[in-house]
Amino acid sequence: MVRYGKEHKAETRRRIIETAGRRFKQDGIDGSGVSTLMKDAGLTNGAFYAHFESKDDLVTTAIADQLKAQAESVVAQAAPGRAGLEQIVRGYLSPQHRDSLGDGCPNAALLDEIGRCTDMTRQAYTDGVLVLIDGIAARMAPEAPNSARVKALSLLGLMAGTLQLSRALTDTQLAHELLDQGINNALALLDAGQHI
Amino acid sequence: MVRYGKEHKAETRRRIIETAGRRFKQDGIDGSGVSTLMKDAGLTNGAFYAHFESKDDLVTTAIADQLKAQAESVVAQAAPGRAGLEQIVRGYLSPQHRDSLGDGCPNAALLDEIGRCTDMTRQAYTDGVLVLIDGIAARMAPEAPNSARVKALSLLGLMAGTLQLSRALTDTQLAHELLDQGINNALALLDAGQHI
């Protein structure tokens, strides 16, 4: 029962991108095969190349999509100003986020693998992450968001690394304490003002 | 020309562990095949299982070894007290470290992949990272290193995430600014004292 039309195909493509984003975050990029990715979307492997040029093409597209979704759902939805920032930080460094790999932050799930990706993928990542952190920078310094760009980026690095570390530890008590300490560190960074 | 004896075999094993550590950091765990790992050590694939039970066994051993080496070379070699900490931070968040994946920090290179590893590997990672951060904690609070453990761990998370992010960005100017901002953040964390 294959439906027909440009619209339907675009829908299918969207579904593949979304399920692939989840799968990549859960099993890693190298850990996710094309057959599995297509099965996730309810399709067989053969249809893949009607939608994407290569696996790398999907990787690039899925990463860009993940960052866009994160910018729209997490960052854009938060309250304005410092209250929103604190909300973002506390949500990010929470046990719930720690335990939901597939639905979580693509940076925390994939950052070191992205560093080993093709230039095309890294370029798409760079573009996507800039959009994401601009939403953060706008809350840090509403009058001059550009000046806060690097600081916002460093906040993302801090949070992603802390979450990764918390996920890698087998000592759950320590992992929990690390998240709390990470919140303190992130809030201290926010309150340091522009003079840092 | 195969040499004989327990001593020689232990040497060979050591060589495999060291070259594998490098390779894992460069190409990722999933990205490094057993044949390649053995070729790196100057051997053929067949000899692998005389040294390790499985690939996972080597992964576990290599990660533990990498953390031990880092504790001994980077942390233990630094000057005592706050001066040594600053030295560690500046070395870690330097362009040189950023550009030397194979010789660099295993946390920055592999942290998200380690989070997806078997419990055995994550346990070995946890043990190894605790030794590493104890060296940092001892410099943070010589009189009560245990109290500084979590803070030291959070410093590692901050630095590893920042380095990963700096590696993933295609904008080298921005990547450089991020490293500098990361140094500021790390030093601010050090100077925050025990009251954080």
Next chain:
DNA sequence: TGTACATCAGTGAACGCGCGTTCACTGATGTAC
């Protein structure tokens, strides 16, 4: 309205290749007498 044809999203088998792992074998080294 009905029929013939074009379009095209998706199927599923197959391609060559590298994966992790096994195993029969080689040949240098060490031991016994």
Next chain:
DNA sequence: TGTACATCAGTGAACGCGCGTTCACTGATGTAC
């Protein structure tokens, strides 16, 4: 000292399997007359 045998680190071919990718085909949908 010389010879026969045991030990064992390492070789290299092979195993079944899943990888990314290709392609002939199916069958539902849309279009033309």
